Amino acid sequence: xxxxxxxxxxxxxxxxxxxxxxxxxxxxxxxxxxxxxxxxxxxxxxxxxxxxxxxxxxxxxxxxxxxxxxxxxxxxxxxxxxxxxxxxxxxxxxxxxxxxxxxxxxxxxxxxxxxxxxxxxxxxxxxxxxxxxxxxxxxxxxxxxxxxxxxxxxxxxxxxxxxxxxxxxxxxxxxxxxxxxxxxxxxxxxxxxxxxxxxxxxxxxxxxxxxxxxxxxxxxxxxxxxxxxxxxxxxxxxxxxxxxxxxxxxxxxxxxxxxxxxxxxxxxxxxxxxxxxxxxxxxxxxxxxxxxxxxxxxxxxxxxxxxxxxxxxxxxxxxxxxxxxxxxxxxxxxxxxxxxxxxxxxxxxxxxxxxxxxxxxxxxxxxxxxxxxxxxxxxxxxxxxxxxxxxxxxxxxxxxxxxxxxxxxxxxxxxxxxxxxxxxxxxxxxxxxxxxxx
Amino acid sequence: xxxxxxxxxxxxxxxxxxxxxxxxxxxxxxxxxxxxxxxxxxxxxxxxxxxxxxxxxxxxxxxxxxxxxxxxxxxxxxxxxxxxxxxxxxxxxxxxxxxxxxxxxxxxxxxxxxxxxxxxxxxxxxxxxxxxxxxxxxxxxxxxxxxxxxxxxxxxxxxxxxxxxxxxxxxxxxxxxxxxxxxxxxxxxxxxxxxxxxxxxxxxxxxxxxxxxxxxxxxxxxxxxxxxxxxxxxxxxxxxxxxxxxxxxxxxxxxxxxxxxxxxxxxxxx
Numbered sequence: 001x002x003x004x005x006x007x008x009x010x011x012x013x014x015x016x017x018x019x020x021x022x023x024x025x026x027x028x029x030x031x032x033x034x035x036x037x038x039x040x041x042x043x044x045x046x047x048x049x050x051x052x053x054x055x056x057x058x059x060x061x062x063x064x065x066x067x068x069x070x071x072x073x074x075x076x077x078x079x080x081x082x083x084x085x086x087x088x089x090x091x092x093x094x095x096x097x098x099x100x101x102x103x104x105x106x107x108x109x110x111x112x113x114x115x116x117x118x119x120x121x122x123x124x125x126x127x128x129x130x131x132x133x134x135x136x137x138x139x140x141x142x143x144x145x146x147x148x149x150x151x152x153x154x155x156x157x158x159x160x161x162x163x164x165x166x167x168x169x170x171x172x173x174x175x176x177x178x179x180x181x182x183x184x185x186x187x188x189x190x191x192x193x194x195x196x197x198x199x200x201x202x203x204x205x206x207x208x209x210x211x212x213x214x215x216x217x218x219x220x221x222x223x224x225x226x227x228x229x230x231x232x233x234x235x236x237x238x239x240x241x242x243x244x245x246x247x248x249x250x251x252x253x254x255x256x257x258x259x260x261x262x263x264x265x266x267x268x269x270x271x272x273x274x275x276x277x278x279x280x281x282x283x284x285x286x287x288x289x290x291x292x293x294x295x296x297x298x299x300x301x302x303x304x305x306x307x308x309x310x311x312x313x314x315x316x317x318x319x320x321x322x323x324x325x326x327x328x329x330x331x332x333x334x335x336x337x338x339x340x341x342x343x344x345x346x347x348x349x350x351x352x353x354x355x356x357x358x359x360x361x362x363x364x365x366x367x368x369x370x371x372x373x374x375x376x377x378x379x380x381x382x383x384x385x386x387x388x389x390x391x392x393x394x395x396x397x398x399x400x401x402x403x404x405x406x407x408x409x410x411x412x413x414x415x416x417x418x419x420x421x422x423x424x425x426x427x428x429x430x431x432x433x434x435x436x437x438x
Numbered sequence: 439x440x441x442x443x444x445x446x447x448x449x450x451x452x453x454x455x456x457x458x459x460x461x462x463x464x465x466x467x468x469x470x471x472x473x474x475x476x477x478x479x480x481x482x483x484x485x486x487x488x489x490x491x492x493x494x495x496x497x498x499x500x501x502x503x504x505x506x507x508x509x510x511x512x513x514x515x516x517x518x519x520x521x522x523x524x525x526x527x528x529x530x531x532x533x534x535x536x537x538x539x540x541x542x543x544x545x546x547x548x549x550x551x552x553x554x555x556x557x558x559x560x561x562x563x564x565x566x567x568x569x570x571x572x573x574x575x576x577x578x579x580x581x582x583x584x585x586x587x588x589x590x591x592x593x594x595x596x597x598x599x600x601x602x603x604x605x606x607x608x609x610x611x612x613x614x615x616x617x618x619x620x621x622x623x624x625x626x627x628x629x630x631x632x633x634x635x636x637x638x639x640x641x642x643x644x645x646x647x648x649x650x651x652x653x654x655x656x657x658x659x660x661x662x663x664x665x666x667x668x669x670x671x672x673x674x675x676x677x678x679x680x681x682x683x684x685x686x687x688x689x690x691x692x693x694x695x696x697x698x699x700x701x702x703x704x705x706x707x708x
Contacts, residue, residue, distance in 0.1 A: 172594060175608035267673030270609060290591070291674040299597045 003093040006066040007054030015082035022052040032130035040064035042134040058134040101142040102149040110156035155314040158307035163197040177202040181300035183240030187219040236264040247283040250282035259286040342398045348420045355436035443487035450480030454534035462631035512575040526607040532582020570630030573574020583616030584683035654693035661686040
């Protein structure tokens with residue numbers, strides 16, 4: 001396996017370095033072509049995302065100068081770039097690709113986006129012919145491994161951000177979020193993010209209320225929603241199924257009596273309060289009401305931490321899957337390569353013996369006289385049978401040897417025993433002279 | 439032969455029963471699928487058993503055990519309809535034990551309690567049984583849904599992260615299952631009770647208002663109506679709805695058990 005990989009990611013390099021290495025999508029095909037044109041590289045592919053830039057190659061001898069390529073391509077001095085680079089070769093490169101595709105090397109372990117990005121990079125490189133043989137095999141397997149990790153572990157199943165946990169909770173209460181109404185109280189950044197997530201998951205309308213009315217109007221405008229004066233908060237709040245509240249109020253602005261009013265006006269349809277204010281905007285007494293569900297910042301954070309811990313546990317299981325997949329890939333890859341090594345020898349052997357057979361038949365044909373069609377068939381079958389029996393053991397030995405380390409020695413012995421080089425040369429020169437005479 | 443098919447169905451429902459107990463403590467998609475397939479197979483056996491009983495001409499409309507078998511089948515039908523709409527097996531937590539119990543009683547004891555004097559009003563009797571059993575089946579499902587609602591509400595209010603991964607569907611989905619069952623079951627129950635009353639009046643020439651079956655059925659219907667009304671008028675959900683559903687269910691169970699003591703349903707056999 002002559003795989004070689006070099007790159008930077010969110011762990012090895014700060015953002016300013018990653019920015020300088022980032023390759024726009026439009027330039028990816030040319031970069032792939034440049035990479036394969038670089039000395040010592042047979043196939044090459046570039047993965048460029050906001051968290052990583054990696055060159056994945058299959059090289060002629062396993063020692064291509066990938067650093068030199070990066071220095072030239074990005075006009076960077078070695079001292080600027082080299083401290084941030086990591087490099088993997090052979091099995092380590094395979095393991096790294098499997099980990100990247102399975103999202104175990106991502107900033108948020110288990111996030112699903114990376115697999116799509118790797119697939120896009122692969123498609124681009126394949127389209128320009130930069131990937132065709134060994135890298136093709138590697139990435140096809142990497143996608144299968146990523147799928148296996150997704151199916152057999154729960155590494156990507158739980159939400160790991162406050163906003164996504166809020167969406168998950170809302171779905172546990174309302175099922176679908178289609179047609180649900182969101183009320184944002186206090187136009188802060190966090191509220192905006194949570195509201196954006198909820199709207200992206202199907203909520204249909206949004207109200208915004210803020211002590212400074214203009215800010216409410218500004219935020220409502222972003223979501224095509226409606227601004228509500230803060231004084232009208234309690235009269236309008238029951239229209240919402242989900243309330244995101246993050247005011248700077250020193251006291252709870254939603255108390256038990258408000259909850260009772262809301263529920264009465266809503267005919268007890270449930271309400272979900274996402275309270276990200278500190279101190280809290282929703283009183284604990286209100287949360288006790290049937291039909292009112294309140295999650296404060298600590299509750300949400302606790303859910304996030306728990307999910308992160310779950311993902312970590314699942315990531316350990318995923319690493320075990322990857323370790324076994326790397327081993328399988330290595331064995332299969334080497335077996336295939338060795339099989340490819342013995343195939344020419346087997347073909348040469350078959351050609352050699354067939355030439356001898358034909359020559360011997362021609363030599364004795366005169367002495368045998370005119371043969372009937374049945375006799376012709378019998379002679380053909382007899383000679384072929386002998387050749388097949390003679391070839392059986394050497395071919396079986398070669399195929400078995402393909403899986404073992406001493407394959408080269410055995411191939412060499414077989415070639416010497418049957419004088420295959422000489423016969424190949426003879427065949428070659430015969431073909432050559434035929435070409436010239438024709 | 440009909441009894442044999444019923445016993446096969448019972449064996450399948452047993453898997454559903456085990457699922458109901460397991461699902462209370464932990465989530466398993468695989469077991470949920472197994473239970474669903476077992477329940478479907480059980481329904482096929484059950485259907486064959488009922489059809490065979492009907493075709494053999496030995497069907498005893500007044501038999502409590504035949505009734506229990508029919509009620510179990512109708513409850514399973516409701517469960518499957520809910521599954522087809524909402525793709526959730528969780529109402530099985532409440533439905534499977536009830537279905538298993540009813541099928542068990544019907545499958546192990548085939549000594550029917552005969553209501554031979556109703557033979558002259560067979561059409562009314564069939565209508566009464568089918569209507570009231572459909573009402574019962576809807577009530578079982580509604581009761582199950584209200585219990586599941588409570589469990590899910592408690593899980594969400596506990597705020598424990600582990601509880602967020604739950605086999606239960608969303609709270610509003612459970613609520614819809616319960617409410618729709620309630621709405622569907624109420625007219626059946628009402629018409630069933632009316633036909634029963636007319637049947638009793640025409641058979642005996644009077645209605646015994648003090649008969650335990652009559653009183654308990656009336657009580658069950660009153661609670662049923664209260665549930666529909668409070669839900670429609672004030673949107674009662676959660677704890678209050680669960681209390682009412684439990685009362686209606688207990689009244690239904692006691693009314694059913696009263697079949698064994700009632701002069702209405704036992705009159706002819708005594």
